[in-house]
Amino acid sequence: MLTVSGSPHIHGDESTKKIMYGVVYAMIPAMLVSVYYFGLDALRVLLLASVAAIFFEWLIQKYLIKGPVTIMDGSALVTGILLAFNVPSNLPSWMVIVGALVAIGMAKMSFGGLGKNIFNPALVARVFLLISFPVQMTSWPKPQAIINGLTDAITGPTPLGIVKEGLDAGKTMSEITPELPTYMQSLLGQMGGSMGEVSAIALILGGLYMLIRKIITWHIPVSMLLTVVVFSGILWGIDPEHYADPVFHLLTGGMLLGAIFMATDMVTSPMTRGGQLLFGFGVGLLTILIRIWGAYPEGVSFAILLMNAVVPLINRGFKPRRFGIKPGVEIKTS
Amino acid sequence: MTGRLKTFTLGGIHPEENKLSANAPIEVLPLPKQAIIPMGQNLGAPSKPIVSRGDFVKVGQLIAEAGGFISANIHAPVSGKVLKIDNVPDASGYKRPGIVINAEGDEWDENIDRSKDVKEEIELDSKEIIERIKEKGLVGMGGATFPTNVKLMPPPGKVAEYLLINGVECEPYLTSDHRLMLEKGKEILIGTSILMKALKVEKAIIGIENNKPDAINHMTELAKSYEGIEVQSLKVQYPQGGEKQLIKAVLNREVPSGKLPIEVGCVVQNVGTAYAVYEAVQKNKPLIERVVTVTGKAVRKPSNFMVRIGTPVRELIDAAEGLPESTGKIINGGPMMGKALTSLEVPVVKGSSGILLMQENESRRKPENSCIRCSKCTYVCPMGLEPFLLAKAAKLGRFDLAENELVMDCIECGSCQYTCPASIPLLDYLRLGKTMVGTIIRNRKKK
Numbered sequence: 001m002l003t004v005s006g007s008p009h010i011h012g013d014e015s016t017k018k019i020m021y022g023v024v025y026a027m028i029p030a031m032l033v034s035v036y037y038f039g040l041d042a043l044r045v046l047l048l049a050s051v052a053a054i055f056f057e058w059l060i061q062k063y064l065i066k067g068p069v070t071i072m073d074g075s076a077l078v079t080g081i082l083l084a085f086n087v088p089s090n091l092p093s094w095m096v097i098v099g100a101l102v103a104i105g106m107a108k109m110s111f112g113g114l115g116k117n118i119f120n121p122a123l124v125a126r127v128f129l130l131i132s133f134p135v136q137m138t139s140w141p142k143p144q145a146i147i148n149g150l151t152d153a154i155t156g157p158t159p160l161g162i163v164k165e166g167l168d169a170g171k172t173m174s175e176i177t178p179e180l181p182t183y184m185q186s187l188l189g190q191m192g193g194s195m196g197e198v199s200a201i202a203l204i205l206g207g208l209y210m211l212i213r214k215i216i217t218w219h220i221p222v223s224m225l226l227t228v229v230v231f232s233g234i235l236w237g238i239d240p241e242h243y244a245d246p247v248f249h250l251l252t253g254g255m256l257l258g259a260i261f262m263a264t265d266m267v268t269s270p271m272t273r274g275g276q277l278l279f280g281f282g283v284g285l286l287t288i289l290i291r292i293w294g295a296y297p298e299g300v301s302f303a304i305l306l307m308n309a310v311v312p313l314i315n316r317g318f319k320p321r322r323f324g325i326k327p328g329v330e331i332k333t334s
Numbered sequence: 335m336t337g338r339l340k341t342f343t344l345g346g347i348h349p350e351e352n353k354l355s356a357n358a359p360i361e362v363l364p365l366p367k368q369a370i371i372p373m374g375q376n377l378g379a380p381s382k383p384i385v386s387r388g389d390f391v392k393v394g395q396l397i398a399e400a401g402g403f404i405s406a407n408i409h410a411p412v413s414g415k416v417l418k419i420d421n422v423p424d425a426s427g428y429k430r431p432g433i434v435i436n437a438e439g440d441e442w443d444e445n446i447d448r449s450k451d452v453k454e455e456i457e458l459d460s461k462e463i464i465e466r467i468k469e470k471g472l473v474g475m476g477g478a479t480f481p482t483n484v485k486l487m488p489p490p491g492k493v494a495e496y497l498l499i500n501g502v503e504c505e506p507y508l509t510s511d512h513r514l515m516l517e518k519g520k521e522i523l524i525g526t527s528i529l530m531k532a533l534k535v536e537k538a539i540i541g542i543e544n545n546k547p548d549a550i551n552h553m554t555e556l557a558k559s560y561e562g563i564e565v566q567s568l569k570v571q572y573p574q575g576g577e578k579q580l581i582k583a584v585l586n587r588e589v590p591s592g593k594l595p596i597e598v599g600c601v602v603q604n605v606g607t608a609y610a611v612y613e614a615v616q617k618n619k620p621l622i623e624r625v626v627t628v629t630g631k632a633v634r635k636p637s638n639f640m641v642r643i644g645t646p647v648r649e650l651i652d653a654a655e656g657l658p659e660s661t662g663k664i665i666n667g668g669p670m671m672g673k674a675l676t677s678l679e680v681p682v683v684k685g686s687s688g689i690l691l692m693q694e695n696e697s698r699r700k701p702e703n704s705c706i707r708c709s710k711c712t713y714v715c716p717m718g719l720e721p722f723l724l725a726k727a728a729k730l731g732r733f734d735l736a737e738n739e740l741v742m743d744c745i746e747c748g749s750c751q752y753t754c755p756a757s758i759p760l761l762d763y764l765r766l767g768k769t770m771v772g773t774i775i776r777n778r779k780k781k
Contacts, residue, residue, distance in 0.1 A: 004675075016706055018755070
């Protein structure tokens with residue numbers, strides 16, 4: 001029997017599964033750091049979020065949609081881990097499970113499943129949890145290397161929280177700075193925050209891996225971070241006593257986690273390079289706006305979700321460079 | 335002269351090359367017992383038979399005439415009696431009109447020069463060359479099979495400046511052009527000079543990818559004695575053999591959307607065509623045979639054969655030491671753009687560059703998954719299109735959208751589908767879109 005099908009007759013070896021597990025591998029350094037600093041609690045949240053995400057995807061695909069079950073493609077696992085990265089390590093287990101349900105059920109499956117969701121599922125869940133359980137979502141355990149022994153976790157604010165509170169109370173940056181972690185501490189992850197966001201080095205390592213594997217391109221992270229540096233840099237240049245410096249903005253909060261793992265989500269970001277640059281710019285701009293003038297100390301999640309909403313519009317406006325058509329020339333079809 | 339490596343800039347992929355038959359010299363395949371000659375061997379209108387059942391024909395005798403302006407003559411590839419004029423199997427999977435000749439001996443038309451001498455001097459003038467090429471039934475040998483003479487007559491107001499000879503052979507597996515350049519380099523260069531004379535151009539450039547260094551060196555060396563012909567080595571990248579991509583790579587000129595290469599002063603011809611031009615003009619020989627690669631991972635003897643048109647594929651496979659048991663798919667052409675055949679009785683035609691035998695485990699498509707909007711199809715599209723969007727438009731019947739998004743610019747290279755991590759059959763949908771939009775445009779013009 002001969003198979004007859006249209007060309008092409010060969011296929012490259014990239015697959016959805018390989019891409020998804022590639023993202024999982026890229027998150028390993030940050031997972032290790034989170035367990036190192038936050039101990040078994042971090043492991044609990046990671047496992048719980050992942051298993052719950054996969055379980056809810058299975059449940060919905062099998063019993064609600066009654067279609068093929070695709071839980072092995074790795075996408076639910078990615079969502080689960082990203083959700084864990086976006087919450088404090090001491091979040092009660094049932095809240096983690098509610099988060100997974102929101103991410104998979106509400107943000108992903110109700111739009112039609114993989115590839116059809118408009119918003120980043122893990123971020124929808126994070127924002128849902130933040131609004132529903134503001135106290136638990138903002139009690140950040142202080143990172144303590146497990147080698148120092150498992151003492152009772154001490155909770156404290158994030159650097160962004162310290163700055164926001166300090167400035168609101170009328171302090172100047174030079175008065176606040178002693179309370180903040182040093183740049184080196186931020187690079188390594190010795191600061192309060194969500195589980196996955198604390199170590200810049202671990203996140204950058206994962207980002208480089210994804211760049212080499214061509215899972216992401218540089219456009220979104222670079223344009224987002226550059227916007228942050230320029231925008232916060234201008235403000236800091238004008239009044240360094242009332243605005244934090246650009247490096248502080250880069251290294252704290254969910255900035256790198258967002259730039260590398262969340263804003264680059266294939267499904268919810270624009271399809272062309274030009275669109276991606278604009279998207280990154282928008283995320284960077286909104287993040288600083290929220291961080292400085294918003295009610296919340298951190299704005300990365302909101303900024304990404306807001307920009308997710310305009311992706312369809314960006315896709316319409318930004319087309320690839322067409323072969324044989326001069327840029328800017330109106331395309332006539334009739 | 336081989337300068338720095340050039341290539342086209344937009345999109346492109348690099349599939350495994352698998353040039354298994356690159357070192358196999360061209361062998362002359364024994365004559366078929368029966369030649370099956372489909373009338374639709376060229377792009378455009380099918381040819382019209384002018385012989386009848388029972389006629390005795392000689393090799394090279396005209397047996398079918400061009401059926402229109404964009405069409406080509408067909409000549410008898412074997413001598414013998416016309417068995418029937420009937421529907422015959424062709425590469426499309428349908429039975430279509432054709433002529434079947436039972437081979438008897440090998441009696442050639444007396445006007446054909448069968449000597450092995452290489453004839454350098456070009457006696458005909460431009461008009462006579464074009465007329466000769468038309469008469470001898472030449473079409474593009476790279477696979478597109480556009481009648482060669484038509485390409486040599488630029489529309490009024492357009493002037494050709496460059497002749498590009500396509501020796502890229504960017505399809506994986508195929509080596510027929512590669513071997514031809516190594517073994518018939520001189521003839522190709524004379525053919526190129528003839529084409530230059532026909533087009534009245536001063537400059538010709540032969541583009542060859544640098545995975546064929548032997549061909550680049552050989553042709554560069556030979557080209558020194560031919561005025562105006564240069565060899566340009568190119569970085570390996572698929573689909574560099576596409577006309578528009580080749581022009582972009584070699585001359586950095588971009589053929590405008592919806593237009594032909596002549597718009598930027600170029601005419602592109604395949605090396606196989608240049609060889610056929612040599613034979614037609616210098617030797618008075620019609621297009622009755624061509625080089626065909628027979629290859630595949632399980633093929634015992636990957637080969638390059640000089641084959642008479644009309645030879646059933648089965649005979650080529652037998653000559654390559656038989657059909658491997660594991661064969662799951664037989665492709666006429668390369669793995670990226672070739673057509674899967676439905677039977678071994680399909681004959682070699684003017685556009686057959688290779689027969690590729692895929693093993694059972696390589697033959698089937700991977701299951702289709704959801705689009706994850708990764709944009710990889712967009713990044714690799716050499717025409718700057720958005721295949722995911724065009725496929726969706728075609729799927730939903732939104733042909734207006736497909737047209738606005740330039741579906742007609744698609745060259746069907748298959749890079750998008752090759753790359754798609756979700757294994758979506760993008761090109762299937764794009765072909766549907768092109769067919770429907772093409773019909774819509776034609777109907778609009780009629781009104």
